[in-house]
Amino acid sequence: MNFDWSVVGAHRDALAAATGMTVLLTVATMAIAVPCGIVVAALRLYAWTPVRAVATAYVELFRNLPLILVVYWAFYVLPIATGLGLSPFATGLAALALNVTAYNAETFRAGIGSIRRGQLEAAMALGMSRAQAVRRIVLPQAVRRILPVLASTWVSLFKDTSLVSVIAVSELAYVAMQIRAQTFRVLEMLTAMAAVYWLLGYPQAKLVDWIQRRYAVTE
Amino acid sequence: MSRRAKESGARIIRYRGVVKRYGTFQALSGVDLDVHAGEVVCLIGPSGSGKSTLLRCTNALETIDGGEIEFEGARIPRDGRALRDIRRRMGMVFQSFELFPHLTALHNVAEGPRTVLHARRAEAEDRARAMLAKVGLSDKASNYPAALSGGQQQRVAIARALAMEPDVMLFDEPTSALDPETIGEVLSVMKALADEGMTMVVVTHEMNFARRVGDWVAFFDAGRIVEQGPPRQIFDAPRTERTRDFLSHLGWHGQTL
Numbered sequence: 001m002n003f004d005w006s007v008v009g010a011h012r013d014a015l016a017a018a019t020g021m022t023v024l025l026t027v028a029t030m031a032i033a034v035p036c037g038i039v040v041a042a043l044r045l046y047a048w049t050p051v052r053a054v055a056t057a058y059v060e061l062f063r064n065l066p067l068i069l070v071v072y073w074a075f076y077v078l079p080i081a082t083g084l085g086l087s088p089f090a091t092g093l094a095a096l097a098l099n100v101t102a103y104n105a106e107t108f109r110a111g112i113g114s115i116r117r118g119q120l121e122a123a124m125a126l127g128m129s130r131a132q133a134v135r136r137i138v139l140p141q142a143v144r145r146i147l148p149v150l151a152s153t154w155v156s157l158f159k160d161t162s163l164v165s166v167i168a169v170s171e172l173a174y175v176a177m178q179i180r181a182q183t184f185r186v187l188e189m190l191t192a193m194a195a196v197y198w199l200l201g202y203p204q205a206k207l208v209d210w211i212q213r214r215y216a217v218t219e
Numbered sequence: 220m221s222r223r224a225k226e227s228g229a230r231i232i233r234y235r236g237v238v239k240r241y242g243t244f245q246a247l248s249g250v251d252l253d254v255h256a257g258e259v260v261c262l263i264g265p266s267g268s269g270k271s272t273l274l275r276c277t278n279a280l281e282t283i284d285g286g287e288i289e290f291e292g293a294r295i296p297r298d299g300r301a302l303r304d305i306r307r308r309m310g311m312v313f314q315s316f317e318l319f320p321h322l323t324a325l326h327n328v329a330e331g332p333r334t335v336l337h338a339r340r341a342e343a344e345d346r347a348r349a350m351l352a353k354v355g356l357s358d359k360a361s362n363y364p365a366a367l368s369g370g371q372q373q374r375v376a377i378a379r380a381l382a383m384e385p386d387v388m389l390f391d392e393p394t395s396a397l398d399p400e401t402i403g404e405v406l407s408v409m410k411a412l413a414d415e416g417m418t419m420v421v422v423t424h425e426m427n428f429a430r431r432v433g434d435w436v437a438f439f440d441a442g443r444i445v446e447q448g449p450p451r452q453i454f455d456a457p458r459t460e461r462t463r464d465f466l467s468h469l470g471w472h473g474q475t476l
Contacts, residue, residue, distance in 0.1 A: 125380075127304070128303070136334055
């Protein structure tokens with residue numbers, strides 16, 4: 001078997017653009033899923049019971065469905081449900097955000113639950129409302145505690161963005177597969193893909209580890 | 220100062236028939252107590268006798284199931300802005316300090332003025348520095364709680380409560396979690412506060428403090444106040460067998476200091 005690595009170089013612009021799309025999808029998904037995760041976690045913890053039930057149902061639905069199914073589902077159902085012709089990018093982003101928000105909500109809920117009750121009481125004894133106490137005192141401690149979990153979610157998400165290739169979002173996996181199909185250079189393209197995912201994923205994981213050490217709260 | 224001299228001070232907190240249940244357990248079974256302005260009232264008694272519960276009901280960290288608690292002649296509201304206004308006028312100090320571990324000592328103390336009183340940052344931090352100076356910790360302003368000893372943490376917690384300029388201070392076993400050698404520094408700060416005329420309700424196992432600093436002592440057992448009176452009465456001439464029994468188990472045999 002002979003290898004022809006020139007195929008990678010020949011398509012470097014397309015691969016670079018696709019890598020950019022993968023990074024963009026990851027960042028955009030987290031930009032939605034972190035604040036939404038906090039909101040869903042807060043609803044599950046503090047809201048009026050029926051609202052709490054809806055939040056719980058949401059989490060349990062999306063946490064227990066395969067992501068690829070959610071991607072397909074968003075692709076076929078969202079246009080009918082919303083009447084909008086969403087781009088593949090928007091559709092893929094919606095599917096990823098729905099999934100990761102559910103995970104983040106559970107992560108934040110666990111983090112908030114791990115802060116002992118006395119902290120909330122100390123804040124409320126100063127005259128803070130429950131919302132102020134959660135925002136100013138509980139949440140900042142919870143976020144620091146769950147940073148390693150958010151980091152894992154981030155790295156998983158970075159790789160899982162490849163699943164939206166099934167609806168033709170031109171991210172790294174889709175573009176690499178397209179090139180493979182055109183050139184029949186299977187091993188070269190798969191290896192190039194693996195290299196890009198790993199080389200980008202590893203430093204991200206390390207970066208978050210560093211943030212975790214830098215901002216950890218000792219008690 | 221004796222209670223008699225202070226009774227001219229207005230009654231600031233009034234407990235009448237206070238009842239608190241946890242499921243089938245009755246934590247408080249009808250407690251009556253008055254706290255006057257400028258007075259130090261010490262709540263003593265065995266663990267689980269209800270003294271901490273009464274303190275936590277005072278600023279509604281616990282809700283009561285019967286009776287009433289009045290602050291300056293009005294019932295403690297159950298929730299909302301009215302309750303928050305009352306809470307900020309009652310400083311609270313916890314057994315386990317409950318400093319905010321993600322904030323420096325200075326920001327722990329400035330947090331209340333910033334968030335609740337909407338003070339400007341510089342103003343809140345100036346006040347926080349003044350309060351830290353008051354508890355003798357000016358040099359620890361930039362330390363995080365984890366870098367402070369237990370006694371220092373509790374003094375920061377007192378400064379944090381004082382920064383709200385409260386009318387009453389509630390102390391929930393403030394020295395019970397401390398090493399013996401740091402208890403004194405916290406009690407000294409509390410004594411100084413009492414000497415300034417701060418109204419204080421103190422749940423404590425420090426009988427020397429109750430005797431020397433307290434104006435009024437209430438002895439709790441099984442959810443009731445068994446006996447209350449000036450420290451001289453409680454410690455030198457307890458009227459009930461239960462009080463005598465409790466004090467003898469603490470190694471207190473009526474001798475003066």
